[in-house]
Amino acid sequence: MPGELKEDLEKIVGENNVSDSMFERRLYDHDIAPLPSEISMIFKTIPDVVVKPRNNDEVSEIIEYANSNRVPIVPRGASTWGYGGTIPTNGGIVLELTGLKDIGSIDEDNMTVTVGAGLRWNGLLEYLDERGFAFNVYPSSAPSSTVGGWIATGCLGIGSLKYGHLREHIKELKVATPTGETLSLSRESEADLFESFFGSEGTLGVITEATLRIHPKAEKISPQLAAFDNIGTMEDVISKVVVMPSKPFFIEMQDRDYLEIKREMGLSELEAEIIALFIYEGTSQQVQEDVSNLREIVYGAGGSMLPADEAEEEWKERFYHMRIRKAGPTLLAGEVTHPLSKLQYVFDETRKIKKKHDLKLGITCFMVSEDTVLYMPMFLADERVRWKFMSLLPVINELTAVGLRAGGGPYGFGIWNSFFLKQVYGEEKVREMKERKKLLDPNDVMNPGKMYQVKTKYGIPLWGTAFKLFTSLLGVLKYF
Secondary structure (H helix, E strand, O other), X not given: OHHHHHHHHHHHHOHHHEEOOHHHHHOXXXXXXXXXXXXXXXXXXXXXXXXXXXXXXXXXXXXXHXXXXXXXXXXXXXXXXXXXXXXXXXXXXXXXXXXXXXEOOOEOOOOEEEEEOOOEHHHHHHHHHHOOEEOOOEOOOOOOOEHHHHHHHOOOOEOHHHHOOHHHHEEEEEXXXXXXXXXXXXXXXXXXXXXXXXXXXXXXXEEEEEEEEOEEOOOEEEEEEEEEOOHHHHXXXXXXXXXXXXXXXXXXXXEHHHHHHXXXXXXXXXXXXXXXXXXXXXXXXXXXXXXXXXXXXXXXXXXXXXXXXXXXXXXXXXXXXXXXXXXXXXXXXXXXXXXXXXXXXXXXXXHHHHHHHOOOEEEEEEEOOOOEEEEEEEEEEOOOOHHHHHHHOHHHHHHHHHHXXXXXXXXXOOOOOHHHHHHHHOHHHHHHHHHHHHHHOOOOOEOOOOOOOOEOOOOOEOOHHHHHHHHHHHHHHHHO
């Protein structure tokens, strides 16, 4: 019972760190994306209690308690993701991890720093910058996203183009499992298990601490902004730039419609078919050579370079793609990866969807490897206009389907994308993932009803066919 649950958890973390008030619990029944109240017919999204541990020992004890009593437990950082990964499906405990935010001293001999999983990325980046260091890969939501949250859900972001996947920059993870164990995982010991926690979405255990590989701060960072008359030309330029010996640190693209929304809001004066922001970092000499090569390629393709102050402004605003939501008042978005070679196809298909649903939709995307784009179409809505808003929710599935047809996939699964798991990984890989889940979490208390098999609050599996039928029926609500 919830009352008993609260009392038991207070014995672990103290009464000030557990809440069963309806007001606070309602703050944890959604993530960054708004949900219609009708979803309560399928899931119990309001947790029974919210608990806020302060250290690894408390986390471990809470998980062991939940496992022993078969209570669902949902780990939650800042919940900046929009696919339902931190939303309860059957109540239980929400484990609020932002209290685990300590930063250990920098180990300059090994060039590492150990941090709590609840630390926000911007806090880490600022801490390192003040001391002459940098971490080379971080999320585009760094001001709010937590270290543990991004390890569990993302791993590809700003800097990935040049420096690779997040796992390459983490020396060790400390993890609490449902059996009450605390594991220290690295590539040198338990390599497979270490790898499995990246993108595990809180279903295997709770990441409480990470030891990160750091680097000296770059001597120079140079933003460069280019405009193009068509997507094909930009794609050609990017394909040449990313294979050069010295890659850009970051490349972001914004289309004419995204720029138009920004202009309407007074956020920018840029006007072009499409723009690309190129960031170079390194020694002053190397950056100078890189910028010279970029300009030669852009001008040779018929593109144009925009003023330096506009490039600086775009780089400064790199964390705030979703600020256009103020024009909504609601913002919905897709988030998929796909090959660079399919960029024109994905843009064309997205614009067909935009026209079909009469959407105010803009596109921003960035390179996360030499041949992979993280594609983020965003469209405005108004959740206050109930039926119209609900009719637009299936559009997110349509955008994900475009990425899948292009040879990519959703950027994470949570609840809403779990039906694509086999399509992305294949049956054999999914079988391995489920076996690991069963081994580490035999009672299925860690973020249940997500990723591997969505279940309703009644314990009934929700299969992909039923989900697709449900979402397609939502589309007819626009006529009401």
